Amino acid sequence: MDKTIGIFGGGQLGRMMAQAALPLNIQCTFFEAHTDCPSAALGQVYSTQAEHGLAEFIQSADVFSLEFENTPLKDVDVLIQKKDLHPPRQALAIAQNRLSEKALFDELAIPVAPYQAVDSLESLTLAVNDLGLPIVLKTATGGYDGKGQFVLRSADQIDQAWQELGPAGSLIAESFVTFSREVSIIAVRGQNGDVKTWPLAENHHHNGILSHSIVPAPNSADLQPVAQDYITRLLNHLNYVGVLTLELFVTDKGLYANEMAPRVHNSGHWSIEGAVCSQFENHVRAVAGLPLGLTEVIRPTVMVNIIGQHPKTEDVLALEGAHLHLYNKTERAGRKIGHITLMPTDTTQLTVLCRQLASILPNPLALTQDMTI
């Protein structure tokens, strides 16, 4: 083997990919603004700021992937003249534009909330009339973790919404879907077309940032085959190679697709300990052209993000069965700097562990609410 995978981005996702690649004798290199990024411990980082950074990065590896969904397409276009990228450029381009993404969902008959393109104050007013209120106005490109969004609840917010987001250019207005919960499905497709899917994760957010995921999502037996079908349509249509994530809302009318991420995903971090083969290892296997590993769950797992501030390592490791993953990032409000994996034997133990965890996390977010597995 002894392949090298070049990864656009050098954050925690790249770090965890490289950790999974190492035992397979697969090295990683990274393309990232800051050479002291979380991935730096595991491979050479080529700076996006350096004059010949891209050329050197392209030179550094045999095959390429990404951990950053906003990887510039212009860089990708230079790369694919010379070497292979998995997932394909098309998947990245679509995922970078919410309007293209919705169009693809429509094409593949994957249900989405009613939406309309918005590119002027007039078209925003029209969208409010057509879709009804409330609506979520989002930039078609950019934005993550709740940034670049405006929730319109009354018509007198139209001007303010346009003022805030209008300058961003192309926008999308989406009906505000009433959902009972958010789930995500993660799947991987190999170079031979083999598809494997992990169980649905139930995701809990706080201020637009993922707080924790529970896997398998409780009471999701009926949802799993539907979600699996949707993501398989996407993977096959895009001739995708690697890990893809699809975020979904659970509504009265069934699952509605929210958005897709053409990469490993925060809601799949549980799989490092909780699945036979993690999203990171399977992504590496797919990109390297290797057979895929089993995606079955070993034990129900809860993944809790560490946001903004580090807890004491000794406090976390004192929790029964807890695993700690730190990303070697500096503390900053709202920043994901690590995660904790819990593998409780039952809901009672989960409740105990979550209360203990909430008491030692500087920033327990939504963790204090009761959960079931």
Next chain:
Amino acid sequence: MDKTIGIFGGGQLGRMMAQAALPLNIQCTFFEAHTDCPSAALGQVYSTQAEHGLAEFIQSADVFSLEFENTPLKDVDVLIQKKDLHPPRQALAIAQNRLSEKALFDELAIPVAPYQAVDSLESLTLAVNDLGLPIVLKTATGGYDGKGQFVLRSADQIDQAWQELGPAGSLIAESFVTFSREVSIIAVRGQNGDVKTWPLAENHHHNGILSHSIVPAPNSADLQPVAQDYITRLLNHLNYVGVLTLELFVTDKGLYANEMAPRVHNSGHWSIEGAVCSQFENHVRAVAGLPLGLTEVIRPTVMVNIIGQHPKTEDVLALEGAHLHLYNKTERAGRKIGHITLMPTDTTQLTVLCRQLASILPNPLALTQDMTI
């Protein structure tokens, strides 16, 4: 946290320790002859050949450990003037001398095969008379994987045995124990005295090299508490911190200690996937003064060594549920260059997986025999 652990040695054991340390934001440095050793991907290697190598290595980390049981005591003695070593120097010194080791086992009432010290042709003849034949003659220091040993089956081999091993200096003659199988117990002791033990591994050798381990050792429910008691005596007596391994023979008269290794052990590699917390992570936790993780088994696990030559990566990963760990070592006859972890659901699946594995390993060793879990 952000501690750095300095590790004497830089082989695959150091590599896997550093892999376990990384998610805890704990860095490792290494002290090793060859700076392109298996651990090099994960931390700075200080050369044992460099003029100020030891001084720079001591400077490079906050606390120290080892992955190489023949770490020179003279280097350790320089270190412990300045910084802490876990496990303690005494454990290392005893493990480096089979006579001291047996004396410790005797002191702690841990059964061993009858033995005698040998330092001359005369004392060898005496040992043969006292112990009876067959006996195993071993050098008191040095030797591993079956090297430095001579099995004496008849009195006319005494001269040959002495010729071969006599020049090595101090020797030990051990009664040839009739055992049904070899097992090992691995335990970890924290800085607070907390002890956790993994289940017994059943170990299969081929030409003196570990071929594969099955965990939990089949039919070992009665043996587990006994082995656990023995290793706990050793850990507490030595005021040990870190992972210790005790190899044992299963005989008609119960368990006999063979030898101890003051480090993580090949027969514990299964724990990366098979236990809640691996031997590597728990060793790192102990050395860094952190709480220990659970040692319970997630699923019965079989660990198979890759010896001498690499199989094709794609062949290994095509085996259902298989995990591959390569050490980034060059091929050489008899050399451990990786391992494979299988987590079969039952004996039937194990048999199928082992046959498949035997057919794709260039060097299947003893794997072709049938196993049970």
